[in-house]
Amino acid sequence: MLEIFRTMLLDKTLAAPLYLQLYEAVKNLIDEGTLVAHSRLPSIRGLAALLNVNQITVVSAFKRLEHEGYVYSKPGSGTYISNTLSLKGMTDSGGGNIILDELYQQDDLPFLTSGQVTLNENTINFASATPTSDLFPIDNFKxxxxxxxxxxxxxxxxxQDIRGFLPLRECISQMMQKGNIKSNSENIQIISGAQQGIDIISKALLNQGDYVITESPTYTGAIAVFKSRGAEICDVEINKDGPDLNVLEYNLKKYNCKLIYTIPSFQNPTGHSYSNLKRRELLKLAERYNAYVIEDDYVSDLDFDNRGFVSLKSEDKSNRVIFIKSFSKIFMPGLRLGFMIVPSDIHGNILEAKHTSDISTSGLIQRAFDLYIRTGFWDKHFSFMYDIYRERYFKTVEALDSCICDGVTYFKPGGGLNIWLDMPYGFPVGSLFKLSSSNDIVFAPGRIFYSNNLPQRLNNIRLSFASAYTEQIRPGIEKLCSIISSLQQRQDSHRNMPIL
Ligand SMILES: Cc1ncc(COP(=O)(O)O)c(C=O)c1O
Structure with missing residues (x-):
């Protein structure tokens, strides 16, 4: 390890104090992946002697690094590199459009203040789970x-009516029958996007300090809403067939949670789906503990393997489920349109919250969408988008199957828009992000999808294929895999270096 520091130059003639120079230099080594997670830094005495500085200089630099989460100390053992993803300065910000929709909602990352990620025409975008604008049905909408x-x-x-344009609510109620969801124009609430739905439910049901159960990891926009209401998030790890319901029940009981936020089909970010059994068991728990369940249905209809999940709402005998549907992934996200099916006992509170948010969703957009459905354009556009996403899904899986590196595993969700990759323990995801962005490939680092309790193994990435063009997918995945391999080789060579 000392070897890495041998070439480090601290300049006593500069205005910046030596400890800050050392702090910056170590931080850069972490950012670029040269210092890997959980490796031990040289001793204070050893490093001070090597760099010809006072030990206090090294202590101050280490303290600052520790304060910022780059390193941690083990009493009696030394100072170690944390498993952080420092993404500062990861790209230039020389104009162009900033993308990464969900990254916007992350105050954890320095995207907003430094190196925001920009797209150019060569960028392969595996970061946005959103359709590209060339797929929008502009002519028919016109x-x-x-x-x-x-x-x-x-x-x-x-x-408009706060609940929404009546003919549109009637039309949606008819559409819901296909999925065996019983609804009527009275319990449908039109919203300006699913994000607003989560927000007004929280306004209506949560007080400061209330506990909400979420999956872990989960959709960043929901985390942001719950935090903004002053709610405490109680997260339950999501497995391939849904969360562990014993853990969920324990939390319901212990924290008296009023609300459970779920994405049961093709979850964002993991792609996991609850088994039908777990769906039914969850509903029983909600009834037993008097909690409401948000069913965030952002893409359940993108079921490429015909997995045929039942919706929570269709099984909701005790009226505990608030069903939210987004149109953003199939239609045009900028329209800001979605709907909810709301249990009657809380609809009054929801109406109040909707009114305080924006009075009602745009009348023009609701009327146009109503006509769009009635004219038959919606069904055609859905089939068009389904085929495109399906093709992109299978291309992505095929490319991953043929070139994924040793130690990297991933889950095939069979639908949705995202694939969740598990990198080997200690893999420098931050460096991968930085290197890939400079090679025109962007993805979402897994850590942004966690609320507070970051897991020990923070080594996932989310690849979305919604915004990646079919012909870009294989070259993009091949390039990404080669960057992963080069980082792994670099890690291996540093591990094999003798510790002096
Ligand atoms: C799980 C989930 N819910 C809700 C939303 C927000 O959707 P909308 O654009 O309808 O507000 C998103 C957007 O990415 C999402 O991934």
């Missing part, structure tokens, strides 16, 4: 918009 303007005139621009 047709319905014009028809609405001719038909409804100024009415399209007046305040």
């Amino acid at each position: 047709v319905v918009l014009n028809d609405i303007l001719d038909r409804d005139k100024g009415n399209a621009f007046s305040y």
